[in-house]
Amino acid sequence: MSRDVIVIGAGAGGPVVAKELAAHGLDVLMIEGGPRHAKPEEQWSRLENDSNNPLNGYFRVGPEDRSKPAFYREFPQNGFLWQLSGVGGTTQHYFGNNPRAYPGVFAGYDGPDKSLYDVQHLFPFSYDEFVPYYEWVEQTLPVHTAPMGTKEEIYFRGCETLGIPVQTTKTTLGPSYRPQENAILPPGGQAGRTTDLELLTYPTSSGCTMCGHCFNGCVLPDKSPRNLRAKRSTDNSYVPMALTAEAWSDGGRAVTLITDAMVTKIRTENGEARGVSWIDNATGMVHSEDAAVVVMCGGAIESPRLWFNSGLPNPNDWVGRGFTDHWLDWTFGLMDEDCGSSRGQASGARTDYPGYGMLMNVGLMPALEAFTMTFSDSGIRGQYTNGRGMTGPWDGPTGRLVGPELKDVMQHGLDRILNVISVVDDDVTPDNRVMLSAMPADEAGPVPKVRFLNRGRTPRSTRNREFLARRAVELLRGAGAKKVHRIDWPALPLHVHSTMRMGISDSNSVVDQSGETRAVKRLFIGDNSVLPNSVGGPNPTITTQALATRTSEHIARRYFGIDPWVRDGSSLVVSTDRRISDRLAELDL
Template identity: 25%
Template sequence: MSPFRRERASDSDVLVIGSGAGGSVVARELAAAGLRVTVLEEGPRVSTDHIAAATPAENMRRLYRQGGLTPVFGTPTLAYGEGRCVGGTTVVNGGLLWEPPPALLGRWAAESGVAGYRAADLAPHLALVTRRLGVAAQQHGAGNHDSRLLAAGAERLGRRWQYAHRAVLGCRHSNRCTTGCPTGAKQSMAVSYLPEAEALGARILPGTRVLRILHQDGAATGVVAAGPGGRTAVHRAREVFLAAGPLQTPALLQRSRIHRRTAGRELSLHVNLRTVARFDEPVHADRGTIFTAQVHEFGGDGVLMMPSNVTRGTLAAALASRPPQLLDRLLAAFATLGSYTTQVRLQGKARILATPRGGLLLRHGMTSADHSRLREAFRRTGEVLFAAGARELLPPVASARPLHSRAEAEEFCRRVRPGDWELVSVHGMASARMGLPERGGICDEHGRPHGFRRLRVCDASVLPGVTGISPQGTVMAFAHEIAERFLSTAPGRP
């Protein structure tokens, strides 16, 4: 007898693997249709009260996979951060929720050969998400002087900026978005779609890691999973929805021998450059809200600029590789510092390889064009921040000295080497992308891996390409469409 048949854990109409932006949408919509839904989540369930009572460092360890430090090897090696908890990365992101540009969706449709995901098709889903999550332009709070400075610098140069669109209800400006909202104001899936799904009858099983998807004759039949105590069990279902995230979804497909040579072969990434700016005036960036202003002037080139509110602890961690004297000086001037993130869309792809015992090996292949784009992105960031009144910039390069003028920033950009950058990424996409097989697609227009039945992918993995904006809104819209298509064709639906 197979060791995986030691225990029969549950039978459901639908199993959802993962509880982030994609999985939560499917769980809520299918439960509302009267189906028996079970959500399997590898991470813990952490309440708002527990988030509020813990320190940011404790929440980093609890809410992120590997504390937010999954390495992606290459030149340079970068750190990838993803949530690992009930609610997924929506619990630890900035709450940004942008609608995908119609031109982007049109290009995806043309390149992938897949119909039904253009702007007109997704508009009803995006309107529903906006209404449910209270998405609105986030005005500056009392402590958002770093955002005001960024906006002022952009205006002086004639650069286009706008208030960020965020899924927040009653933000109290706690400056802890990326380690879990301590008030519940940010409308993560943990406080929105998932409680609604449970009220409609869905079950959520935290601490349950799916080891592989079971399938026979091209049809998924369930999964093998390890529960909180390490006991291995089989969960059976009529349909399996895979939403484990852009890294774990293709890894699980590989381990399940489903498109194992192509799933995860082309992961698209945004990377973030972090620049610390010192001003003459008090900024008090620790008192505000993340991302209330974004410079969109260069969005067509895949570059966005935004403030990333900072604490003494996060500043010290970010600058740990700098000389102690510099760190001491900056901490002494903490009230005048702002921290700014420049998001850059990469052209080169990363590759995911599932290793034994549940590990991952990730390697990116940045192109020379990507390295040029990083230099240009930092140069433009420097222009805006110096126009905003910055007296000193510290670029995201451990060996770089502080910069005091646009001329020094230009010289830095001429000299910086590809391996010098300190980069992080929190946005991965298209690692099991939707598209025709002859165009490199892994999944069809229903989210089904080509050649397989009763299995659908519904997270950022299935997007046909890289968004250039925060992908949560796009992921949720695609998940709504995939769920709707399933319900319109599901046999024996209640």
């Protein structure tokens, strides 16, 4: 059987491509290496280890059968690669934050701060050209301004001491602070007004119930249709639209979804992609199917791995190179008041510093909060420093908290801790990369090795991180913190980009500005790996999804003669459409 399009991966980008092409009647097959949690209210819990254990949690990179080992990735440096497989990918546990990239990372930018950016690795088109695609995704998810709680109020109290204004537009042009733009449906009815579970049931409640468990996935409001779950991870938004395209789009055609199946090879003929082969994780059976176009959406680790395992050409040696990860860091303050850190949405406020990156407030559950304090590249405070142990405006040297000091902080009270995460505009460098490991292969072939240096970052990346850490301390003290700790995280790649980057020059990029790979025709890429840079520091998901929408247009026009459809920013359908809910119920999805 031959399809029009095969999409590899159902994380942040794949379902976008599938939904957009299926809406115009194309026959789309989407293959995902992990599970589809069709009934998450029965399969998920609020137990932190049950959800987030990287070896056997329901949120891990691995097959559906949790008794089987997780998929192995070699990670030789100090750090922890925090990603998920399964339908929805890492959006299943993301905080829903969807700020646009800074205009300075696009071609043609000529603002006064132009020199602050990684000007050698820009998007190959202008920000103004890209805005309609942002608007399209913002309508589709949809994206709203986050509701405010106690921790956001206190965070903004600190922002008021920084000497920067409140931002009131979606485009960020200078240092500023604002509520997050996030893909979480706002509270409606009794949601956000009560903790009574009987009242937090659809339709008495709609949207976010402010439960504080964003990192464990979203199943609320209870009894709501899947496409009306509060957090707009792709398993709650784009996937329901893709699976029901025939119900809401004139001429639309429902996507076929295969899960728990690892694609092992992209098959080519005469320099063009012709189809894929995949292995069923449960049975070990191998299958193949042909297609007119193949779109890689496996993510910044699996896409280069699959390229190498497929034996595809790499003429400029940039496949897998340019790994960026926002080089995250963690700073927190101890407060004399209840900050409500464990309540409400995980991250409702941010501070932007274009050219450097951004700061966000984050509220977590107890085990994850303890994890953030014990994860450091500076060793243990007061014991050893790993050669770092940096001093600054924070209290004492950097380093992880253990023993009595950690107990004292946790006994101070989870809700009296105010957290700030630094999200760095990290430089694209060719030596930070994904390659094939010499470790034993798994069923899908040689496994990926993720190699990058935590301390070998560029001077600009280091400058950005130190700048943001100092602004975080200033913010926390302005908010009233009595004591401020900086942890100095090692690599924690939650935001991973650029390993199959789109670029202006064919000397240092894998795909052209349409999203088609330079070395293989009819092969496109629509995941975070295609981002040309680290988008200036903002969370990358909406930029990936806007770029996937744009790539879908190029596929439709170039290979299927379909006119482009993103013109005025008004989406074909938003994910809250009742027709989608009704069709999902009919299909028991």
